[in-house]
Amino acid sequence: MNDQSKSTFPEVKGLTRDVAEFILRTKITDLPADVVAAGKKSILDGIGLALAGSIAKSGELVRAHLQSLGLAADGPATVIGTGLRAPVRFAAFANGVGIHADDYDDTQLAVAKDRVYGLLTHPTAPALPAALATAEAKGRSGAEMMLAYHLGVEVECKIAEAIAPRHYQEGFHTTGTCGTFAAATAAAKLRGFDLDRTLRALSIAGSQSAGLRENFGTMTKPFHAGRASENGVVAADFAALGWTATDKILEAPRGFLRAAGGGFDAAAIQDHLGAPWTFAFPGVSIKPHPSGSLTHPGMTEMLDLIRKHGLTADMVDRIDVGTNHNMPNALIHHRPQDELQAKFSMEFCMAILLLEGKAGLPQFTDETVHRADVKAMIERVNFHVHPEAEAAGYDKMTTIIDIHLKDGRTVSGRADFGKGSPANPMSYEEVAEKFYGCTEAARWPEAKAKAIVEAVRHLEALADIRELTRLCAA
Structure with a gap:
């Protein structure tokens, strides 16, 4: 423009x-x-x-x-x-x-x-x-x-x-x-x-x-x-x-x-x-998921990493999720209190995928949001602005994920678009x-x-x- x-x-x-x-x-x-x-x-x-x-x-x-x-x-x-x-x-x-x-x-x-x-x-x-x-x-x-x-x-x-x-x-x-x-x-x-x-x-x-x-x-x-x-x-x-x-x-x-x-x-x-x-x-x-579209590249990448490396929630120490600064401006609920807030929570979306391996309509409920294991996993997610994602431009939803495992390894991935986009229709x-x-x-x-x-x-x-x-x- x-x-x-x-x-x-x-x-x-x-x-x-x-x-x-x-x-x-x-x-x-x-x-x-x-x-x-x-x-x-x-x-x-x-x-x-x-x-x-x-x-x-x-x-x-x-x-x-x-x-x-x-x-x-x-x-x-x-x-x-x-x-x-x-x-x-x-x-x-x-x-x-x-x-x-x-x-x-x-x-x-x-x-x-x-x-x-x-x-x-x-x-x-x-x-x-x-x-x-x-x-x-x-x-x-x-x-x-x-x-x-x-x-x-x-x-x-x-x-x-x-x-x-x-x-x-x-x-x-x-x-x-x-x-x-x-x-x-x-x-x-x-x-x-x-x-x-x-x-x-x-x-x-x-x-x-x-x-x-x-x-x-x-x-x-x-x-x-x-x-x-x-x-x-x-x-x-x-x-x-x-x-x-x-x-x-x-x-x-x-x-x-x-x-x-x-x-x-x-x-x-x-x-x-x-x-x-x-x-x-x-x-x-x-x-592909009932949440804000800005969560979807990260969710697509997280699912790929889970499947590729056989990850489970008990293996994870913490997760860093980096995006451009406009994405936290929309994904505003870092500690969601109900299913509607969870749709705008990158932390919830990452947590539920690690816990259940899926995120469809049955996962986005008030009951799920209030589960103790979900709340505990959310605390391990660090959603922040990443300079590489910021530099990629706002026409993309670049999301950079670093999953730090309890055994000392780090599993990483990046996605600009999620499943369902023209890049992955x-x-x-x-x-x-x-x-x-x-x-x-x-x-x-x-x-x-x-x-x-x-x-x-x-x-x-x-x-x-x-x-x-x-x-x-x-």
Whole structure:
């Protein structure tokens, strides 16, 4: 990123219009085959996570809220994992919370080296619920839903790539902020908006974008994703009614990019929407573990070291885990007190792998966090800033591990990216295995689970997206 984006505000005209015109002109045939394939993996992943999230405490509270409003009985859109149906905006909210509830959802990568790993936008959590609920209510095809989803992800990720790093570093959560534009994009496309209404939907979305990282490790982090998805739908609802808004919400001196970021790099958006698609480059990571993505390179490397050297917890004296300085800025819970804090604790993630050799949904529970052996192992983990990792750049999640054994040996390793990243991707079948783990946790019928996997595999062939959403309803 150039110095201009860090210190001054560039004078750019027509940036929001460029985004709106991209939304309008893009057709399903414009999606490359590799982008379609990558998107299907994230869509399947998102549905599985919504099913798992439906049994989380946050899912229970969301349903109680909807029912208290009398809005979860006879709406046009499915609340995934339940028998409830709600207005589009509230289904989008519930499903966005569900996808992000376990912090197990996909993550944008970055291009510029000063990005905090893509500013940690989770693209599917806000984009998919808005696209799925709107498409279901309108009876759109699988191909139409898929296109709207891809457009939402693309707009979200390019805005996150453009905004100055200050946005994330000083406390904004890009899933809640940039994700609102994703949901508005998807809803506008599916509703067939013209240029004027699309511009207004984006602008209304910009005034609703929110989310603060101080709430990481609590239910309010997935709340950000749910509200981003809901707010994008609301933006489209009001644009359809004729609600007025500016036509330059992104680039204006009092618009989103300056107010929320202090600056931006217009080149990250202009002439780069779909050129290349974010799913093609730099890519989107799918998580193998239900924890903050910054833990994953270290977890991947730790598992490799455990398997290669036959390590067990009783062999270990202490573990040094070194990263760049931005990673402890997000992994803030060094002595976690519950499962949500554990997701943002490098110490817990290293400890549980040594103790159990795995870290899936069953490991991230309050009971596990409070186990005596887990607490004792956490005390042996030293999470610190390492100069080599710092020098590697913030577009990577370089993690350097030194395991000091009681017999005097030291076992070491380094990873820049984890399993599920484009550098070490999951296949559709591997994502399906993760999906089945989620459906097993949700006690979802096996026949329905298998049918969802096949429906998403052939998503463009669905004449009506409700063929898929029926499988996601109890």
